[in-house]
Amino acid sequence: MASAQSEDRVNARVMALAGAPERIDMGLERMRLAMAALDLPQRQPWPVILVAGTNGKGSTVAYLESLYRQAGYRVAAYTSPHLWQFAERLRVDGSLLGEEQWLEALEQVARAAGRIPLTYFELATLAALLLVRAAAPELLVLEVGMGGRLDAVNAVDPDLSIITTVAMDHQQWLGDTREAIGVEKAGILRRGVPVLYGDAKDPCATVLAAAETREAPLHWLGRDLDVDPAAQTLRMNGRLWRIPAPLWGGREQWDNLALATAATCLLRERLPAAAVEPGARWRCPPQLPGRCQRLRPWGSDGPTLWLDVAHNPQATGQLAEALRQHSGARIHALFNLLGDKDLAGCLEPLRGLVQQWFPVALPGSARARPWRELLAALDAMGLPVRVVEEGDFAASFAAARGELNAEDLLLCFGSFQVLGQLPMGLLSAAASARIPICQAG
Structure with missing residues (x-):
């Protein structure tokens, strides 16, 4: 029962260029230098949703991907880590890209930014952004790897930010209190850019404070939107939306789905076809191996x-x-x-x-x-x-x-x-x- 990771040429090449994924050196300076060398703009030509949080990030990304794809949009979704093959980290229109595409993107990064001491995750993110540029999607969803403020994907400016939950994890890098971790998660917020936050019962004070300080319009689950699993409805802005049931997990998955559905409403001016009631059944079911x-x-x-x-x-x-x-x-x-x-x-x-x-x-x-x-x-x-x-x-x-x-x-x-x-x-x-x-x- 051997895993496929040992045969993964892309993963081997990333480690050869950047070292093992265990080497973590958080910060945005290297990413910004490399993006400039590769002519990758902080503001992408298509809408960007940035998803952070201790738990629920992967599920929320999967729901976003499905809701927008079933509305007819071409979606690129970048997540981490992978289970078997490095290529799992990027899906374009629901499909993985081939090894050769990844290897060529990695060589582009090495040629243009080879003197910058990039980490594994930084190199992966840069290669993914090059592949996204070539694919020209209508929406890009980026999952934060760890934290938010100093995470590589935060070098890209979002049109919408989502923080799913704030709980204790990665204390070695993010801080030893929930409030300190909340500061790191809230580092993805931008002035004037709306944010969805999912800790309905126990919000983290530093997330709420950051939204106010940075004047990021806050849409908080439990205050500005609610989900009713029994009725399969989401309430937002005085409107009820009929939503399909999650295909895995418990109550927390209804919350993640509520955040994803609310995102389609907040981005309705850019992507109007998704801002309609999704209905009671999935037309494009979300897929998320390994989560409940x-x-x-x-x-x-x-x-x-x-x-x-x-x-x-x-x-x-x-x-x-x-x-x-x-x-x-x-x-x-x-x-x-x-x-x-x-x-x-x-x-x-x-x-x-x-x-x-x-x-x-x-x-x-x-x-x-x-x-x-x-x-x-x-x-x-x-x-x-x-x-x-x-x-x-x-x-x-x-x-x-x-x-x-x-x-x-x-x-x-x-x-x-x-x-x-x-x-x-x-x-x-x-x-x-x-x-x-x-x-x-």
Whole structure:
């Protein structure tokens, strides 16, 4: 069960030019110098939506992509990280670009900006912007990699900003309080540029303050817009919109979808065809592998495979809430968390829900938490552990699956690196079908 990452020529070339993705050196000066060398403007010729937040970024981007594509627009969406192939980071009109296109874009960056010490993510973003320029979409959606203020994508000026949530994560780089992290997320705001914010029940004070200080028109979920899952409606500006149900996750996905739908309203002057009621069913269903994704790769007699990249306490709390809907099912969990993550905080919400824990090793990842450290943490928390061949992923996966019946769940979670060890074919539409948690009405 080998991942496809080892055969990824584009990923290998990015690392050869910039070093491993673990090298993080945040700041915008290098990006701006490189963009000038490549004649890439901060203000793009097409509308740009910039999406930041601790959790919910990927889902919100997927909803934006679907809503605009089903309205007939050609959309480019840049996200990170990838699961198997580097090319997953950019979709144009729903499709990935070929290796040769990426390799040529990378060589363009190397020729024009080779003397600038770019990081992995900066180099990836510059190559993506070159590919977007060649594709000439009608909308560009950019997902922040980490933080916001000093993230590479923030070198591009947005026409709309979205901050999904603010929670504790990446404290080493963003600060050790929620308020400090909020300052970094709010760094994507621009004067006069509208911002959508999704923390309805517990807004971060520094985000609200930044919107006011920078005179960025704030549209706050829970105050300026509301979503009603039971009625499948979004209320905004005194108007009700009928919306389709999310195809994965729980209540938080309704919030992410509400932000994406509200974005179509705020950009209606630039892209009017999307600013109409989307209706109760998806015409262009969103796709987001690895986010609360449920599959049946072994048929009706096998367990459900549940995949989620949840890697901070807020995300695993949401995962636990979804898992509680399946009382009576046995759950075996394969997981690892990167070394900078709150291990105890991530595991605590899942206490009592998982019958057996299978900690797996992540060979080749400099940020991975040592496997024996995982064992020690699970033991200290009194959680039931199953040790299989020093954490070998393939052996652990087979052992965890072998004891489960059709009504049970095999959960893989904790990082993109964990899910990236699954074979791509296991998650393909031909091999298995997505099971929506929220059914469309």
